[in-house]
Amino acid sequence: MTRNTKPLSLRVPEPSGRPGDAPDFSHLKLDAAGSVDRPPVDARPVQMLDLAFRLIRVLDDEGNAIGPWNPRLDAETLKKGGKTSFYMKCTGEEAIAVAQGMILSREDMGFPTYRQQGLLIARGYPLVDMMNQIYSNAADPIKGRQLPIMYSAKDFGFFTISGNLGTQVPQAVGWAMASAYKGDDKIAITWIGDGATAEGDFHNALTFASVYRAPVILNIVNNQWAISSFQGIAGGLETTFASKAIGYGLPALRVDGNDFLAVWAATQWAEERARSNQGATVIELFTYRGAPHSTSDDPSRYRPGDEHEKWPLGDPVARLKQHLIALGEWSDEAQAEAEAEAVAQVRAAGKESEAIGTLGQSRPSVKTMFEEVYATEDWRLVEQRREVGV
């Protein structure tokens, strides 16, 4: 049997620019600041479908906070956000973890990826402990067992980072279910990158969050790039990542992730919804990964070199600074001072940590290699530890 049709062809998505090309963001539809409506927190998901395709923004081009999502934050809160945001290595994505880390408390539980270190910094986790972890030295809180930046800080509401992508999202839902089961008032918050939303874990998490109305905030950090794969490879060409929530009956917000106030406002909306037992919210945080994926990565081999500079939503720290200056609460001098202070703090912590030792110079005792595999060692671990001679 033959069909009177043309041969099929396979589509493989490609980004709008590769190395050597001029960055092209003309395909982005960016709503003006203040132009997206804010539904009541008890809105039914079906009543707010358009928010999955819009972009919630508060800060306009002049740094003014406008529109229904303006969280009307006082200057002291903003300064805290502005100051702390300078410590991060998640260049371009600082606003997300800092704002969200400030809204939720450390009694709530965050299930992060490796790009939410801002959560720890915003909550005052000692910088030197972060560095000790990075160096896997004798003072590493997790005893040299994980790659750098795979922090774990239970007392700061920071769940142990896996490194296997997406696994934390359904765990966050389970944690939130447990809190609800116990009649507790704590909620969970989790983050996943645009690339990892393709993992089954993400979709399982949305099903469970919807079915059991779990008090959890499910963030998708769309930073455009998963190592070298642009967000279209994860399904971002045909729809938004926020819209994935719609099929699961969850409310979706799509937010300018470089707008500290918009991130704050959307998170607060989701928080109120979760705390009032109305369940989960999916938030797509639209941003740009300014830095390489990791120190082993070279983005100039797969994307236009100046793409980050040309990103139409700017830099989150610069925009918050502009806003504070517009409010008359900040100045270039104050910013320079805060930056210098931040750099000094980081340097001091670095020195303190390096004095304990860097990777290979200092490490926990070898005996600890065999500990905490189980609550108590079994005979195998005892024998193997003896074989090592410790």
Add this chain to the structure above:
Amino acid sequence: MTEKTFTDADRHDGIAPDMADQTEAPASVASEAAAVAPMNMIQALNSALHVKMAEDPNVLSFGEDAGYFGGVFRVTDQLQQKHGLTRSFDTPISECGLVAAAIGMGAYGLRPVVEIQFADYIYPAYDQIVSEAAKMRYRSGGQFTSPIVVRSPYGGGIFGGQTHSQSPEALFTHIAGLKVVIPSNPYDAKGLLTAAIEDDDPVIFFEPKRLYNGPFDGWHQKPVSPWKTQDLAQVPTGKYVEPIGKARIMREGNDVTILCYGTMVWVSLAGAEHAGVDAEVIDLRSLVPLDIETIEASVKKTGRCVIVHEAPKTSGYGGELSALVQERCFYHLEAPVTRVCGWDTPYPHAFEWEYFPGPERVATALKAVMTGGSR
């Protein structure tokens, strides 16, 4: 027993093979006054869950069809009715999702017990079990733990084909941070499940489904005897704990040690009888942690060792046992350590009894080691 073909449709209407005779109410509900009651394995497991859920509000039970309906094998029967909807509930058909939810709950401080309807369906949850639950305590420097139990019916002899018959225990014994427990009788099933729930580490708890309703010994042409004729089916209705990591010597003997677990315990006993060999039959009960002392003492006494499991031979747990025995008992051995296992094929539907290691294969192996040679 009447042999019947087990199809996927059975999974959804809850009619599992050999379940026809299971009509009475769970013993823990029916006879709470009695200190000891005869129970089959389903009733014993159900009793463990009822007792622990009554005792500890942090114990939850959930899985596919495991809530209102009580599970396709009825192990979670009446948990929801007795302990409430939020403590025993149905989950979406997402093994990854339900295990991940349990991990999150465990990190919060609960002790969830999840049911994977058949061990053959555990693979979608494998990453969550292996990369997350198993490593949680270690990778977080002890800040977070995974005190969860993953229960799952496993093993063959039920005409379940490749999707209802597998024995994947070796995929979990290989993983540091997991415990793997497999009971072979109602008494141990209840005591070990209680211990597993109380354990602070993740426990993979495989239930030999061919033993749910009777101590099947592999003589499939003969009628199956019910559990009530066995001493190990006299189960306390209240709480007791069987420690994880301790083997049970099911039959003392002097000529050869048989290491086995699950359904193969009863097959091994039948095989020894068939061969007329004075075998010491050791039910491992827990593969990790392993009771190496009991194994070592027995093999040093008998000088011979046969290992029996249903899982395929290559890289099965028998390989580990064999290595341990030769490392520790080599100079006491009179014959090569021998394995009787499932073949290295997927579990075949039409060749159940050619695949399933029965008492005749065990007897053949026993006779071979008794005459000094390998098979």
